[in-house]
Amino acid sequence: MKPIKNLAIIAFVLMSMGSMAQNSKLRSFTPGAIWPDNKGVHINAHGGGLLEFDGAYYWYGEHKIEGKAGNRAMVGVHVYSSNDLYNWKDEGIALAVSENPESLIVKGCIIERPKVIYNAKTKKFVMWFHHELKGMGYSAAKTGLAVADSPTGPFEYIHSVNPNAVQWPLNFTAEQKQMSFPEELKSWSEEWLEAVADGLFIHRDFEKGQMARDMTLFVDEDGKAYHIHASEENLTLHISELNDEYTAFTDRYVAVMPAGHNEAPAIFKKDGKYYLIASGCTGWAPNAARSFVADQIFGPWTSLGNPCRGSEEQVETTFDSQSTYILENPENPGEFIFMADRWAPDNAIDGRYIWLPLEFEDDKPVINWNSEWTLK
Numbered sequence: 001m002k003p004i005k006n007l008a009i010i011a012f013v014l015m016s017m018g019s020m021a022q023n024s025k026l027r028s029f030t031p032g033a034i035w036p037d038n039k040g041v042h043i044n045a046h047g048g049g050l051l052e053f054d055g056a057y058y059w060y061g062e063h064k065i066e067g068k069a070g071n072r073a074m075v076g077v078h079v080y081s082s083n084d085l086y087n088w089k090d091e092g093i094a095l096a097v098s099e100n101p102e103s104l105i106v107k108g109c110i111i112e113r114p115k116v117i118y119n120a121k122t123k124k125f126v127m128w129f130h131h132e133l134k135g136m137g138y139s140a141a142k143t144g145l146a147v148a149d150s151p152t153g154p155f156e157y158i159h160s161v162n163p164n165a166v167q168w169p170l171n172f173t174a175e176q177k178q179m180s181f182p183e184e185l186k187s188w189s190e191e192w193l194e195a196v197a198d199g200l201f202i203h204r205d206f207e208k209g210q211m212a213r214d215m216t217l218f219v220d221e222d223g224k225a226y227h228i229h230a231s232e233e234n235l236t237l238h239i240s241e242l243n244d245e246y247t248a249f250t251d252r253y254v255a256v257m258p259a260g261h262n263e264a265p266a267i268f269k270k271d272g273k274y275y276l277i278a279s280g281c282t283g284w285a286p287n288a289a290r291s292f293v294a295d296q297i298f299g300p301w302t303s304l305g306n307p308c309r310g311s312e313e314q315v316e317t318t319f320d321s322q323s324t325y326i327l328e329n330p331e332n333p334g335e336f337i338f339m340a341d342r343w344a345p346d347n348a349i350d351g352r353y354i355w356l357p358l359e360f361e362d363d364k365p366v367i368n369w370n371s372e373w374t375l376k
């Protein structure tokens, strides 16, 4: 065979393999496996959140690059669309980092856990994300806002804030507002943890606004939206109300599980009750999940323990992953998908997605491992 003919055959085989990959439909979830998009490329949307809009699903997440550099925002927020939750079309970068060194979202800053909600009143898509400033590690602890006219963007970056400045949480007592704390409390001592629970960091950050790290958004049945984030040096979760446009904090917020050391919040509502699933704080390394329930979004919240079931290792590591979002299947209300990340900090782009059914047992959310499953 002539080399030229050889090449033509190889090219033909490669092309048909490529189009096979693009045409072969996924019909199940396979947690932890490579999840090819419509181009056959592993989905790049970590720490993600889902939006259902006009009969389609949109998955927003951190676009990661190869290596450790991928733990910083080098590209932006990636968005995919789907009609069935299994097959995802690459819709490109919804919010791009900036090349301008003066911009707060300059390439090399940190943009994590982006979430998007739709505001029916303004007809805008509103994105909030955990934002850390370039070169400052995780010390800024801000939440960033970006807005778009279309679910796939482009999103326009507005600003980043430390929320709820000069406001006490609604569940702070008169006594807590008056408290002062000794200067040199040793961290992790019992006294220090008690002081944290009493509001040590809320007092510290009162003027400049509270810390906001791992976050999620939740829109309630009445259309009110809430921003839920790890605050107070990741020791306490805050649930804050957003304004009618979803673009600002109303300054109404509560501290949840003070000094409970919870992050990676994911929230959903079932039969009038609010459920929250979170992780502990061990960076990219997995740890045991925890769940909480409340009759009202502002609490009081009660602990329901670890929702994971399985081997000790699975239960202690949340199946080697960390929560990011919980979706109620709009086509089958009452069916919930628990979404989590299996991080790969040494090669960030290779992070995997752990989507599992979230079910109920004795009024408690439970999550079991399933290596291949489909929606009911």
Ligand code: GAL
Pocket (backbone or CB within 6 Å): 047, 112, 113, 214, 263, 264, 281, 282, 283, 284, 322
């Ligand atoms: C985790 C957090 C991730 C990321 C990571 C950085 O605790 O959930 O979103 O911030 O720390 O170490």
